[in-house]
Amino acid sequence: MNRKHVDVTVDYFFKKKVIVLQQKKGYRFSIDSPILAHFLPSPRKAEALEIGTGCGIVSILALYKKKFSHITGLEIQEDLCRLSETNAQKNQFSKFYTALNGDFNHFYQDFRGIKWIFSNPPFMKLNQGRLSANDAIRIAKFEVNLTVQSLLEKSYSILDPEGQMCLILPYSRLNELLNMAIEIGFSLKRIQMVFSFKNGKPERFLIQLSKYKVSTDKINPLIIFKEKGIYTKEMEMILTG
Numbered sequence: 001m002n003r004k005h006v007d008v009t010v011d012y013f014f015k016k017k018v019i020v021l022q023q024k025k026g027y028r029f030s031i032d033s034p035i036l037a038h039f040l041p042s043p044r045k046a047e048a049l050e051i052g053t054g055c056g057i058v059s060i061l062a063l064y065k066k067k068f069s070h071i072t073g074l075e076i077q078e079d080l081c082r083l084s085e086t087n088a089q090k091n092q093f094s095k096f097y098t099a100l101n102g103d104f105n106h107f108y109q110d111f112r113g114i115k116w117i118f119s120n121p122p123f124m125k126l127n128q129g130r131l132s133a134n135d136a137i138r139i140a141k142f143e144v145n146l147t148v149q150s151l152l153e154k155s156y157s158i159l160d161p162e163g164q165m166c167l168i169l170p171y172s173r174l175n176e177l178l179n180m181a182i183e184i185g186f187s188l189k190r191i192q193m194v195f196s197f198k199n200g201k202p203e204r205f206l207i208q209l210s211k212y213k214v215s216t217d218k219i220n221p222l223i224i225f226k227e228k229g230i231y232t233k234e235m236e237m238i239l240t241g
Contacts, residue, residue, distance in 0.1 A: 008083070014241035018064050019090050021083060022055045029057050031224065032120050032204065035194060036168045037061035038238045039206040040118055045069050048116035051104050051151065052076070056084025056097070058120060063093045065241070068116065072098045074107070076145055104146055108154040117155050118166040121148060148173070149180055156184050156211065164189065165209045171202040181209050192219040197227075 007024035013034065022028055037058045046068055050059050053073030062068060075081040081101040088097035100107075111117075148169070155165050165186070169177060171193065181188065190208035195201070202221070226232045231239070 013061060013239060014064060017241070018060060020055060020057050020060060020087055021090070022057070023079070023083065027054065027080075029054060032168050033057045034061055034238050035204075035222065036118065036120050036166065036206065037065070037067075039168070039190075039192065039208075040067050040166055041164075041208070042067045043116065046115050047071070048118060049074065049111050049114050051117060051119040051155070052121055052146070053084050053099070054080050054120075056087045056099065058118065059084070059097055060087050060091055060093060062118075063088075063096050064091065068096075070096050070098070072100060072111070074100045074102055074104055076101070076103050104154065105150065108158055112158045113160050114158060115160045115163045116165075117159065117163070119151065120168050121146065121151050148177065152177075152180050152184050152186070152209075156186060159211045161211060163211045166207065167209075168194075168204055168206050171205050174205050177207065181207075186211065187213050188216045189214045190217045190219060193221040195221055195223050197225055198223050 008021040009024050011020045011022065012018065013020065020029075033054075034057075038061075040062050042065070044066060047070045048062075048068040050071055050073045053059055053075045056073050059071040059073050063071060073081075073084050075084060078101050081099050084097075085094075085099040088094050088099065152165075159165065167177075178188065186209040188207070189210040190206075192206040193202040194204040194206065196203055206219075206222075222234060223232050224235050
């Protein structure tokens with residue numbers, strides 16, 4: 001089968017110990033990806049499912065930090081799925097990472113009993129903002145194929161009784177997400193706000209949901225920049241390991 005060539009760029013993390021290729025055109029990962037990878041717990045011997053893995057950056061960074069024994073990256077876009085597989089190979093994680101091309105809405109039952117799920121999901125509703133003409137960007141950013149509601153409901157249905165889920169989303173969706181999660185049956189385990197600047201407003205939040213009842217651990221906010229163009233020490237640590 002003839003496959004069109006896709007131009008890529010190269011990014012490095014953890015002092016160039018991790019290499020990540022991503023598409024030059026189309027959806028490109030943001031700082032949310034390393035932030036989510038850092039937020040993920042370290043059950044080590046557990047397997048995890050990443051929904052919407054994209055080029056695989058979150059899974060690759062998590063595997064480098066030995067946070068899971070194996071990660072399956074599910075991606076609806078075939079080009080991105082293949083790219084995530086390439087990134088796993090380039091970082092010697094092929095034994096610990098499986099790339100699957102498919103729609104979570106159709107294949108979620110295949111993962112019944114999984115203990116860990118994480119995702120940087122499509123975060124914009126269809127009535128929010130202007131839909132991109134680029135298919136890759138539209139699918140990754142907007143709830144075209146997968147809504148947050150459906151993501152939560154289907155994830156809850158397949159998680160092990162002791163299963164947990166981690167997400168990063170815009171702060172504007174916090175109350176909506178909490179209401180959804182509680183209604184579905186999730187319990188809030190950890191939450192962390194993310195600010196660009198210390199004196200600004202929260203722009204994102206990281207959340208860990210549990211299928212069983214737990215007490216909530218509120219983590220100190222993550223501040224990305226000390227001043228314009230200069231990362232805080234914590235953010236530098238996240239990017240350099």
